Amino acid sequence: MxxxxxxxxxxxxxxxxxxxxxxxxxxxxxxxxxxxxxxxxxxxxxxxxxxxxxxxxxxxGMVDAHNHMVMDFRHPQAARDLSADYPAQLKTAQLTANDDLLSGVTSSRYLGDRLYVDVAMRELVASGETPGPKASVCGIGMKSDKAPGFVARGLGAAEAFSETARRNLLLGVDFLKLFMTGTLLPENESEEIPFYLEPEMVRAAVSMGLNEHKYTAAHCIGGQGLRICVDEGVTVIEHGYGITARDIELLLQKNIRLCLTPGVFMDEQRDRYLPAERREAGARIRERVMANMSGIIASGLFYATGTDAMHCGLAREAKYICQLGAANRDAVKSVTINAAELSGTAGQTxxxxxxxxxxxxxxxxxxxxxxxxxxxxxxxxxxxxxxxxxxxxxxxxxxxx
Ligand SMILES: [Zn+2]
Known part of the structure; x- marks a missing residue:
């Protein structure tokens, strides 16, 4: 009834x-x-x-547009669990998923975990075996073996990107994820943003995805790496902290969609457990990052909003989006319908x-x-x-x- x-x-x-x-x-x-x-x-x-x-x-129900299952920035050493064994990682994923669901997040887009914990969790949630947000997942995130960062798998040549993308797709991921840049802008404004992927690496992953009608997203803050992403067919840019007015022009032209994660720079609760030098480096560029995010919000570019593993914090992210200039309605859309769009589930939720x-x-x-x-x-x-x-x-x- x-x-x-x-x-x-x-x-x-x-x-x-x-x-x-x-x-x-x-x-x-x-x-x-x-x-x-x-x-x-x-x-x-x-x-x-x-x-x-x-x-x-x-x-x-809210939709977190950028999340991870096994990282958890509410706790010290958020990344430590990523090197645990599979049962321990699955347990952490179950904990963070349950917490997120109880904060009102009924679906979530996951941007890379290890050991295909995300693929397993998507099925466990879908079958009702474990409570959590309904998941859109990317499997193994792909980065260059020369790049910093600890979530993705470091790969050497374009063939390895094809191979990893193929394996992800065989396991049924919803999209692919590349890591083009780091997360912090160079402190010297005239310095170029370093990037780590050659065009052929990006092309290898993107074309493999397109064979299966799956899109490729990239962790990318801006600069030359952003232009490579756009030229090679990446359609969703994650973070975008260094995106300037000139970039926006290009992104609008190419219909690129953005996923914003403002809390990485604006959430004091997140700062708590960061190493002091990372926290201070973030503080030195915070104003520039906020100005760039405001520029994206004001530009009319499509964006959704995520927590980047600050579990239960999606409501705060929406608040930061408002502080960066969005109308309340647009901030709410960024954590509901727009996030569902990026997850490929807007027809359902x-x-x-x-x-x-x-x-x-x-x-x-x-x-x-x-x-x-x-x-x-x-x-x-x-x-x-x-x-x-x-x-x-x-x-x-x-x-x-
Ligand atoms: Zn992330």
């Missing part, structure tokens, strides 16, 4: 239109209809199964529309007025299943109303 979930505000459709006091009808795993509370009265609510979520905003999966959350307050409402998740549903319902409990978290 269908159930009717009613709330003070409901953000409907891909444009997150606030329909006011409204309902969403859920039957099994799917949304069947949406409408105003007036309509609900006229069809005789007394005979229906109506669940009142009260003075909340009912909205799509990311907005409240009849026919889509019943992936939805209720938050206390109205995120279109106050973005921090996203931090006050009171109800979580995934595929029609109630994951948590705290709506009848008082909210004693700071900032709650």
């Amino acid at each position: 269908p159930k009717f979930y009613r709330a003070e505000h409901v953000l409907l459709g891909d444009e997150l239109k606030d329909a006011g006091p409204s309902f969403v009808e859920v039957d099994g795993a799917r949304i069947v209809s949406c409408g105003s509370c007036e309509e609900l009265k006229s069809i005789g609510a007394q005979n229906l199964d109506v669940i009142d979520l009260g003075p909340c905003t009912l909205m799509p 990311g907005s409240l529309l009849p026919g889509k999966c019943a992936d939805m959350i209720a938050v206390r307050g109205d995120p279109l007025e106050d973005i921090s409402a996203l931090e006050r998740v009171a109800f979580i549903m995934q595929d029609g299943k109630v994951i948590a319902d705290w709506t009848k409990q008082p909210d004693d978290r700071p900032g709650s109303k």
Whole structure:
């Protein structure tokens, strides 16, 4: 029997239109209809199964556009777990996935873990064996063996990129991931951003992906490496901290989509466990990075937003996006429908529309007025299943109303 979930505000459709006091009808795993509370009265609510979520905003479940399963920046030595054995990595992935789900993230795009933990987890979540966000995964991230960084696998020549991409695709990944640059801008502004992949390496991965209709994303902050990515067919750029006005022109022309992770520079909670020299280096370039991210947001480029393994922090990322100049609605889109677009799941999730999966959350307050409402998740549903319902409990978290 269908159930009717009613709330003070409901953000409907891909444009997150606030329909006011409204309902969403859920039957099994799917949304069947949406409408105003007036309509609900006229069809005789007394005979229906109506669940009142009260003075909340009912909205799509959040989608983290850039996450990792086994790294966890809430803890010291976030990267340490990446060298653990498979059972230990799987256990960490299960913990972070469960935490993310309980923060209102019903789907997540994962940008590289090791040992194909992400592929295994995607199936465990899909089969209902382990709780977590529904996953879009890239398998083994590919970098040059000359490049720094610890998540991806270092590879020597273009053939190794083809081979690794082929293996990823055989295991059924949703997209491919390359690492073109590091994460920090050179402190001297006139210095070029170093990059690590030759055009033929990028081409090898991209063409392998296209054979299977899968796109390639690249960790890339900007500079010459960005131009190589664009020329060789990468269609999603992760981070983009060094993207300038001149780059934006090119990215707009080529329809390149961006995935922003502002918390890497803006989240004090993340700074806590970074080595002192990394923290200080980040602080020295923070203002330039923020100006560049603001430029992206103001430009009209498509972007989605992710936490980069700061689990349970997606609501804060949306807040940073607003601080960088986005309207609240656009910030919310960047952690719902736009993130679903990058995940390739926008036909199924990311907005409240009849026919889509019943992936939805209720938050206390109205995120279109106050973005921090996203931090006050009171109800979580995934595929029609109630994951948590705290709506009848008082909210004693700071900032709650
Ligand atoms: Zn990442």
